[in-house]
Amino acid sequence: MLGRLRRCALLVALATAVAAGGKIATRRFLFPAQDLRPLPRPRGFVEHQLVAYDGVEVRALELAADLGARVVVHFHTNRETAEGLADLARRLHAGNLGVVLVEYRGYGRSRGTPTENGVYADAEAVLDMLAARGIGRDRIVLSGASLGTGVAAEMARRGRGAKLVLVTPYTSIPAVIEDAAPFVPASLFVEDRFDTLAKAPAIDVPTLVVHGDADEIVPFWMGEELAHRIRGAVLRRVHGGRHGDLFARDPALVDAIAEHARS
Structure with missing residues (x-):
């Protein structure tokens, strides 16, 4: 109940932001990069400064793979930077995988x-x-x-990978808002839609979907729906798992992701 109330409060705040400031306010809520403090660079990672096709300078951190090993390219949440994922990266790397942490534009040290x-x-x-x-x-x-x-799914749709891992996925951003606050016509004003459900039939790689059945932000049924729509996807249900505690609640989760990646 408290999770549902928190979720409604967050999304009502988004609706208020939209009413006050439109598209710009919506993006500030969806991408709160300005609220995140920079973290020290983790040791042992190679830092890459890259230029996207539109000229924006972005950054990634890498733990290099052994020769021939698979490489996990990870896309973070809206409230993280690459440095905050260093421990997860090290655990995956220990499972004989390379890891690249992509840092979105506007986050951390990306422009x-x-x-x-x-x-x-x-x-x-x-x-x-x-x-x-x-x-x-x-x-x-x-x-x-x-x-x-949403980023990982779009890259899979474009044929950029051999495997896919989705942790606490949503069907689309408007759907998340409208599920918690049906009075908010999110589909009318949210420009950054990340409509993974619409893309699901075009995803044709082995996919692991991980979702907690007590998720207070993105409802569990969204993970179930995507696992159903993506051909051959496997759903790993974390009992009692909330939006941000799946790795703590499921100690075997990192190993499960690593096994999926290597198989």
Whole structure:
């Protein structure tokens, strides 16, 4: 009940922001990069400064793979930067995987202002860098959490990876808002839609969907729906899992993701 109230409060705040400031206010709510404090650079990572096709400078952190190993390219939530994912990256790397943490424009030390098409361009820049080094789609595992699931799914639709991992995915941003606050006509004003449900039939790679059945932000049924719509997807249900605690509640989750990536 408290989770539902918190979720409604967040989304009512979004509706208020839209009424007050329109598209710009909506994007500030969806991409709160300005609220995140920079974190120290983690040791052991290679830092890449890249330029997206539209000229925006973006950044990625990498733990390099052993020769021939798969590489997990991870897209973060709307309230994270690359540095905050260093521990997860190290755990995946220990499972004989390379890891690249993509940092969206406007976040951390990346330049620019985030938009849906902009973060897709950032993802393409990182994947192009890997391809130029001989790491093609057959070695790429596209991974996303929360907001990042929309980016990972779009890259899978474009044929940029061999595997897909979606942690707490949504069907679309307007659907998340309208599920919690049906009185808000989100489909009319949200420009950055990240409509993964519409793309699901075009995704044709082995997919692992992870969702907590007590998620207070993105309802569990959205993960179920995507697992049903993506051909051959496997759903890993985390009992009692909320939006941000799946790795704590499911100690075997990192190993499950690593096994999916390597298989």
